Amino acid sequence: MRFVVDAQLPPALARFLASLGEEAIHVLDAGLLEADDGEIWSFALENDWVIITKDDDFQFRASVSKLYPKIIWVRIGNCSKQKLLEIFRKHWETIKQELEAGAFLVEVV
Template sequence: MSACCWWTTSFLWHWRDIGMADSDDRAIWAHAHAQRWVIVSKDEDFQSLALRFGPPPQVIWVRIGNCRKQALFPVFDRLIGRITSALDRGDAIVEVWAH
């Protein structure tokens, strides 16, 4: 089971928030595909699915080691312009690094 969430234009949900707590990666992928959502995850499996099937959904692949969610917000704040530009271009995968 993956730790991931969905990102749309102005909303962020954790997969548990939408009733998919027991869902596997393929079910999460299919749901995000149908909704045209963006998956935000540290899980390499979603990166693999994006390479195999292409968007939608797009994947923001968080490449930051173990940390609390609160530590991710400053990184996303700093990189939001680059992230949204890549998503607008249609990039299947957007990698997010701390540095």
């Protein structure tokens, strides 16, 4: 799987996932930092990327769309970059297992 981290989350999350052997980029790396949700959605869908986001607009868009990319919806409040990475470190295997089992939306709470 390939992961694209949305703008509300730090580029460090993409680097962390890459350190685990995942193919992961931040929207900044993809030239999508200023892109609207529709552009990021299309990029993910056309290129088979999983979107990692805090934006509930992606979850809503998926609920009303026939085709949609997989989404990891980060539902934790504001926290430090270190805390965010700790949460992903702790739950990463479970998140991946859910995606591999066919889930199209995985919530991180």
